[in-house]
Amino acid sequence: MPTIRRGAQVPARWLLLACGILAMAGTPQSARAADEGIVDVHTLPRLDGAVEDTARPDTYRVIYTVPTPVAATSTATKQLLSADGWVPYVYPLDEKSTALTFKKGRQGLRVSFTQAPGRPDQSAVSYTPNRIYSNVPFPEGATDLVFDETRPYLGCIAPGALEATSDFFTREMAAIGWRKLTPETAARWPKADLGEAVPNGVRVFYDHPDGDTTQFYKQKPVMLTLTRRDDGRTQVEIRVAPFALPEELQADDDVAGLPRPKPTKSAKGLGSTSSNKREMSAAAMAELPAVLAFYHRELAARGWQEDGSAPLAPGDDLAIKISSAEETGVLRLGRKYDFTMVSLTAQVKESALAARARAKKEADEKFLGDALGAAKQLIAADEARRKVQAAALSDAPLNALADSKTPVPLPETAEGVTFEGGDGRLEFSSTSSVKALSTFYRAALKTTGWKEQPSVINQPNMTVMAFSKGGKSISMTVMQMGPKVNVRANGAGLVVATAKPVETKSAESRPVQTKSTEPLKPDPDSALPVPTQRSSSGISSTKFPGSDQSFRRELEASIPAELSDVLAFYRAELTKRGWQEKTDGATVTAERAELAFTSPEGPAVLKLGRARDETTVSLVQRNPQAAAKADIMPKAGQARVMLGNIGPKEASLTINNQTVKIAAGAGGPQSPKGPMLDLPPGKYQYALRVAGGPARTETLTVAAGDAWGLLVGPTGEVLPLQMY
Secondary structure, three states: OOOOOOOOOOOHHHHHHHHHHHHHHOOOHHHHHOOOOOOOHHHOOOOOOOEEOOOOOOOOOEEEEEOOOHHHHHHHHHHHHHHOOOEEEEOOOOOOOOOEEEEEOOEEEEEEEEEEOOEEEEEEEEEEEEEOOOOOOOOOOOEEEEEEOOOOEEEEEEOOOHHHHHHHHHHHHHHOOOEEOOOOOOOOOOOOOOOOOOOOEEEEEEEOOOOOOOOOOOOOOEEEEEEEOOOOOEEEEEEEOHHHOOOOOEEOOOEOOEOOEEOEEEEEEEOOOOOOEEEEEEEEOOOHHHHHHHHHHHHHHOOOEEEEEOOOOOOOOEEEEEEOOOEEEEEEEEEEOOEEEEEEEEEEOHHHHHHHHHHHHHHHHHHHHHHHHHHHHHHHHHHHHHHHHHHHOEOOOOOEOOOOOOOOOOEOOEEEEEEEOOOOEEEEEEOEOHHHHHHHHHHHHHHOOOEEEOOOOEEOOEEEEEEEEOOEEEEEEEEEEOOEEEEEEEOHHHOOOOOOOEEOOOOOOOOOOOOOOOOOOEOOOOOOOOEOOOOEEEEEEEOOOOOOOOOEEEEEEEEOOOHHHHHHHHHHHHHHOOOEEEEEEEEEOOOOEEEEEEOOOOEEEEEEEEEOOEEEEEEEEEOHHHHHHOOOOOOOOOEEEEEEEOOOOOEEEEEOOEEEEEOOOEOEOOEOOOOEEEEOOEEEEEEEEEOOOOOEEEEEEEOOOOEEEEEEOOOOOEEEEEOO
């Protein structure tokens, strides 16, 4: 059976053929042998030393191995079957196939070869029957045989003279049910010209009133052309009669954004509608005038005009220059076998390339300007919100909480205290201000002999303190987090070997939900799937203003359920949304899971963990198409960092041994192109210096494919934002 090549149109008869083969697979040997159109491959000759593969018995296929390389096996098999009366041929446009095809009367055979893994001296041979749907006779001793049994098409050189070859086809065509067309029998085809003369040859038209013997389809009439050669032999061609082919072709799916007629035997393309150069080639199953008329119509409908003839290339019957407002191109048509070969190329004009570059630059500038403008508004709004929240915090002096069991005192306003003595970690929140809490600890620790180390971070909204005593240390960060202040401390000075974790909660703090015993149900209002049974959740997205497409969406949630139940929930819900799980690199344990997915928008990662008797969820989805359009996509295997500065002074940032100056306003509406860096994946410490201010050191961790924005704010702080 011939392989249907990429781009080929699959006729209905191929579906019927598939059904026929499935039927044969389940038919007993005696019943199958009754079908004279199908060869019993078990009776065919085999090469010496053949060992049949009986692991999977098959009624319609034989596979055996022989101790010879593939090339030698192929040559020997061709000789063996030819000696048994099988005539080898090749398919049109498939002359280089490594498989062999044969015909013997009205039976066909397909032979394929494979090399045994790791055994170059051993090969496998597969015999498969191939039904001849449109049978035509092969002249004995014919050479250069090209045949397709589905239309049919036959091209060959007969060894006899024209008259003898003509007598052969008159006799043999009639013997297998073909009849010569006459003006009466051809009346259903008004444009049939049965009297057309052939220089130095003859032409005869036939039809097959009964189709083929299997009655799978109605056979179109064929045209037999015999031409006398100078060497005394006869050139033979049988193909579907031109008057039986469609005169007006419909459009198939575009290839590389270029029109393609229907039907085609094969088609391929290079590029797309956005490429600077694109190409399309196809083998159309139609006459050249019909294909030319198709392109006249389709190109005109797409705004192309014809600009005269182009120089002919080998195989061309005609070549036409074409052009549109932005492109120039060439349409080439030629004949090969019974196909019209199509080649269509298009190249963007230099003027259009320049216009595209300008448009992209303007769009990039507007995109980035809008984004940084929105970021500036976000920072301003956040600063205003922080001021309102800070005003509600108390600056009143603090007293120590009575009966505290922690190595350092706790202020009386401490809430939600978590102390892990074995690891030396302490954390709590408070309604007191950063200033009040910092003053409390500086005084309390000083009186117990702790010495404070100088720190450059001592702001109204954040203070970092470091203390040491007797070879031990304590590091403490006091930072405003919304309407409260968060205090975190760690170090050897907090380690208590026999201590058990201590947790306290304020009366108004939200209780942790108990584990749900009900099946997890999806929240219908959530953009990303999350169960209704959750203690917390939030979705963030990154996109430029005015755009409907996000570069990156992230869901974070805490669910009072077992990790296995949450994992089953996400596998089911993401599958419903068309997401496909990747098996490579997946990690699933009792306490942790990490899975990668492909979604309709792009790649995604699901991470599950355990914290405080709940399952934590992090679901990140990326949109590479939107990121590429916005020109924030990093180079392959690297991460991209985009720098901006909406502050009034120039800043400089040092990262990965590179120092980059960021001018005041860079990345803003007046100067939209800020500096960009592409970095290898890793963890980087960067230092930011603003004229007249101290250096600020922070850490940024980037992975391959990440895109981050680092924006210097009006007061010199850095706002990191993962863009992609």
